[in-house]
Amino acid sequence: MAYLALYRKWRPTVFTEVIGQKHIAIPLERALSEGRLAHAYLFSGPRGTGKTSMARILAKAVNCLSPDGVNPCNHCQNCQDINNGASLDVYEIDAASNRGIDDIRALRDSVRTLPASSKKKVYIIDEVHMLSKEAFNALLKTLEEPPAHVLFILATTDPQKIPVTILSRCQSYEFHRISTADISEHLMHVASETGFSLDKEAADLIAIKAEGGLRDALSMLDKCFSSISSREVTASLVYDILGLTEKKDLIQLADYIFSHEKGKTLTVFYDLLSQGKDALSILAELQSYFRDIMIYKINPQADELISYGNELPLLKKAAESVDSDYLDMLFSELAHIYQEAKTSSSVRMSAEMGLLRLSRYDSSMTIPMLARRIKELESRLESRLEGTPVVRAAPASKPAPAAPSAPVAPVSHREPEPVTTPASPVPPPVHSPKTLEVSPVSSSPQQVTASAHAVAAAESPSASDEAANSDLLAPSSYPGIWQGILDYVMKKPRIDVYSCFQKGKLIYAGKNRAIISVPQQFLVLAGNNKSYQKVISDAFKALTGTAYIPKTVLAGTGEEAEALAMAASNPSEPAKAASQEVSTKKEEYRKISKSEIPEKDKEEHALSEALKFIPDCDIYEKIDD
Numbered sequence: 001m002a003y004l005a006l007y008r009k010w011r012p013t014v015f016t017e018v019i020g021q022k023h024i025a026i027p028l029e030r031a032l033s034e035g036r037l038a039h040a041y042l043f044s045g046p047r048g049t050g051k052t053s054m055a056r057i058l059a060k061a062v063n064c065l066s067p068d069g070v071n072p073c074n075h076c077q078n079c080q081d082i083n084n085g086a087s088l089d090v091y092e093i094d095a096a097s098n099r100g101i102d103d104i105r106a107l108r109d110s111v112r113t114l115p116a117s118s119k120k121k122v123y124i125i126d127e128v129h130m131l132s133k134e135a136f137n138a139l140l141k142t143l144e145e146p147p148a149h150v151l152f153i154l155a156t157t158d159p160q161k162i163p164v165t166i167l168s169r170c171q172s173y174e175f176h177r178i179s180t181a182d183i184s185e186h187l188m189h190v191a192s193e194t195g196f197s198l199d200k201e202a203a204d205l206i207a208i209k210a211e212g213g214l215r216d217a218l219s220m221l222d223k224c225f226s227s228i229s230s231r232e233v234t235a236s237l238v239y240d241i242l243g244l245t246e247k248k249d250l251i252q253l254a255d256y257i258f259s260h261e262k263g264k265t266l267t268v269f270y271d272l273l274s275q276g277k278d279a280l281s282i283l284a285e286l287q288s289y290f291r292d293i294m295i296y297k298i299n300p301q302a303d304e305l306i307s308y309g310n311e312l313p314l315l316k317k318a319a320e321s322v323d324s325d326y327l328d329m330l331f332s333e334l335a336h337i338y339q340e341a342k343t344s345s346s347v348r349m350s351a352e353m354g355l356l357r358l359s360r361y362d363s364s365m366t367i368p369m370l371a372r373r374i375k376e377l378e379s380r381l382e383s384r385l386e387g388t389p390v391v392r393a394a395p396a397s398k399p400a401p402a403a404p405s406a407p408v409a410p411v412s413h414r415e416p417e418p419v420t421t422p423a424s425p426v427p428p429p430v431h432s433p434k435t436l437e438v439s440p441v442s443s444s445p446q447q448v449t450a451s452a453h454a455v456a457a458a459e460s461p462s463a464s465d466e467a468a469n470s471d472l473l474a475p476s477s478y479p480g481i482w483q484g485i486l487d488y489v490m491k492k493p494r495i496d497v498y499s500c501f502q503k504g505k506l507i508y509a510g511k512n513r514a515i516i517s518v519p520q521q522f523l524v525l526a527g528n529n530k531s532y533q534k535v536i537s538d539a540f541k542a543l544t545g546t547a548y549i550p551k552t553v554l555a556g557t558g559e560e561a562e563a564l565a566m567a568a569s570n571p572s573e574p575a576k577a578a579s580q581e582v583s584t585k586k587e588e589y590r591k592i593s594k595s596e597i598p599e600k601d602k603e604e605h606a607l608s609e610a611l612k613f614i615p616d617c618d619i620y621e622k623i624d625d
């Protein structure tokens with residue numbers, strides 16, 4: 001007698017034998033016993049979960065000549081014909097290969113005739129979602145007015161693809177994946193009935209691998225039975241026959257990845273390859289192991305974990321020591337690696353490289369960790385900016401110590417330099433560094449934005465020397481940048497340049513030039529002095545990465561209007577911000593007249609220079625607390 005595959009031999013023959021689908025068997029039995037059978041059913045669910053078996057049992061149940069309650073007897077002629085596929089009244093149609101309209105038309109014609117020897121003609125259409133649109137329409141007509149002697153049973157793994165018009169005419173039942181425990185138990189039963197001994201661990205392994213499909217599980221068991229000469233199926237045999245990687249090897253491989261031991265990671269991988277394992281399945285099983293660790297973290301009793309058997313403590317250890325975010329990252333990275341390897345011309349090489357990559361990752365590279373690091377960097381960057389001459393924050397509790405326009409600095413050397421070289425560097429001030437600090441500006445959002453903008457520009461290699469249009473700064477950033485420039489100049493220290501520009505406004509920056517408007521004509525002359533331009537240009541370079549060449553224009557003139565118009569045409573935003581006031585803290589300073597300058601300070605070089613060059617500049621005295 002020809003060998004009958006286990007899944008066919010063990011196909012359920014009555015409702016109660018269908019494993020894991022009681023929620024369908026019971027209502028069907030009830031409908032049969034009460035004579036309320038629908039004329040069309042839709043069975044949906046994953047492959048190998050018993051849809052076709054249930055359909056056949058139903059077909060037999062309606063046609064059985066001597067039913068046992070509602071269950072078919074499986075002995076009468078009708079039952080035997082159906083079991084042997086020889087019934088003239090039960091049609092099994094595979095929609096995957098008979099999907100055209102002609103097939104359905106033939107079915108429609110056949111529906112009209114009475115059954116040959118049974119009560120009902122039963123049409124079991126498998127994978128019904130594969131039918132063409134026209135075929136569905138033809139089928140719909142039949143389902144709308146079915147003859148009383150016809151029963152339709154549609155089966156599908158993909159109910160989403162079935163038109164609603166069809167669905168609405170069927171009574172639907174959804175088949176569940178069968179639990180690992182149910183499959184495992186059934187395998188043990190089948191093995192013992194077949195005269196084999198099957199380890200519990202081996203049965204669990206097969207059950208898990210089958211992912212809820214009993215037919216697949218039975219096929220795997222069949223493969224094990226036919227691969228051995230003895231009648232004992234052990235776990236290690238299952239690993240071998242199904243090409244699975246043993247848990248202990250997977251755990252070892254993962255441990256080396258967790259501890260970033262690249263050499264050992266590859267060694268385990270090569271060992272597994274030499275045992276005949278396939279590189280792709282090693283990756284897939286490693287991924288399952290990562291998943292299992294996550295499952296253990298959530299539910300240590302989960303059904304899926306039974307296959308770990310003696311290795312369960314190792315899984316527990318991993319679950320307790322490996323961070324979830326890190327595991328998450330490894331899991332998704334491994335999914336990429338698997339896809340890469342799958343389509344690669346060298347699976348082995350891609351898998352090797354992928355494993356190396358995995359073993360380089362550590363928990364500090366997870367998204368939440370990266371987010372924390374970015375936050376830290378941001379705050380460091382912020383404080384760095386605040387620490388540079390660009391923008392300096394004084395502690396909030398202290399009064400701002402800046403000396404914006406005060407003609408500062410008593411200086412050590414007395415030789416006055418010729419007035420004709422006003423732009424020569426001012427000698428170092430004797431002021432303590434503290435007196436040169438300027439008021440806190442970093443706390444305003446506008447300033448922070450400007451700083452960020454400046455840094456972004458400074459970091460971009462293209463920002464400085466290229467295409468004139470790429471250096472357009474957004475007008476809204478002008479006040480912040482200009483304040484940064486003034487702070488930079490003050491810190492330099494170029495008090496003379498500061499004094500000249502402190503009442504100025506940046507009104508345009510782009511195409512390598514910056515336009516600054518000042519309120520008085522003499523400031524225009526000073527501002528356009530080459531040496532002053534150089535200082536401002538350097539300040540721009542330091543802040544934005546672009547050495548804009550400044551041009552100073554008089555406020556209220558056509559030149560200013562032209563510059564404002566240019567800024568306004570900046571595509572990124574309107575120029576309204578350019579006219580915003582630059583906030584400089586002057587509250588701690590008092591404006592004084594020249595006559596109020598103490599005699600000793602009048603002697604100071606920088607002050608006398610500034611007074612010579614800008615005779616009518618504003619003079620501020622710092623107010624002592």
Ligand SMILES: [Zn+2]
Nearest residue numbers: 064073076079
């Ligand atoms: Zn029967």
